[in-house]
Amino acid sequence: MRMYIVDAFTNTPFSGNPAGVVLLDAPADEDWMQSVAAELKHSETAFVEANAPEPHPLRWFTPTTEVDLCGHATLATAHVLGDSRTFETRSGMLTCTATGDGWVEMDFPADPGDPVDADPTLVDALGGVTIEHVERGVSDLLVVAVNAAQVRAVRPKATLAELPARGVIVTAPSDVDGVDFISRCFYPDAGVDEDPVTGSAHCTLAPYWARRLGKRELTGRQVSERGGTVRMTLSGDRVSLTGQAVTIARGELCV
Structure with a gap:
């Protein structure tokens, strides 16, 4: 085949x-x-x-x-x-x-998160990230960092796999022209320490940033080593x- x-x-x-x-x-x-x-x-x-x-x-x-x-x-x-x-x-x-x-x-399908408290395991696993906000979607935890530099610098500990979620998305406002936000995604419990570009994570990222920025059409940049760009349009309970x-x-x- x-x-x-x-x-x-x-x-x-x-x-x-x-x-x-x-x-x-x-x-x-x-x-x-x-x-x-x-x-x-x-x-x-x-x-x-x-x-x-x-x-x-x-x-x-x-x-x-x-x-x-x-x-x-x-x-x-x-x-x-x-x-x-x-x-x-x-x-x-x-x-x-x-x-x-x-x-x-x-x-x-959009996967909007609900606000949750930052679990001590999460705080410890993300080390130097100053956490502004945490949400829990159906699949992932969304962690909002104070700035893009912290997203780029984060090196999660292995204990991230102990959290009761598919994975952890770390995001912040963009430091790239023409991009609304940046992110990185970690899925150690699924055998993927860091995913280079994660489409499904943007089903949670889109509702959060649409609400925060007041816009339905967004561009995200996942700043892994390989990097990639995702365009999004939020429409009700769906996201393109x-x-x-x-x-x-x-x-x-x-x-």
Whole structure:
């Protein structure tokens, strides 16, 4: 079966977030998909039944576990398949629309957070971050730092994995022209110490920054080592995430 490696949320090779994309001819065994994802070692690998009628069944696996929602691997899948596609996933129907010039718009459920107190484990794990605010979404903890420099400098401790959440998003107002906010995302409990660019995290980032900045259309920059840009439009309980992608490799999976 065909397999691809795609850098998502970028138009530059070897930046953004790399994802594996496997085109299935039929439903696959869950343990087998997990083994493939562990072999590829990307933060997520997408498995899509490409020949099935739309909505195409789509699942995502980290090297250690299946996840309910993954933005960059969905973008990578839509990029590989081309045109506009609808996928059936554990988070419901996801529609991807090609908008021209290599951009793909994805319609995702928004995941607004509720304010929570900063857990002592969280404060200790994030070290030098001065925490202004913490929210809890369905998936992640959103931590607002006092400035962009602290987001760029943070080096979380291993104890971050002990928190009762999929992962931790650290964000602050932007220090980049044309960008509303910056962020970094950490998922050690899912086998991903730092995710280069995280589409699903922007389902929580968008509601927070839309409320704080008073605007529905936003641009975020994830300032990991590889880096990537996500455009967002918040509309009720949905958020559109728009990004570009680059195919790095095409091959044949032999097992």
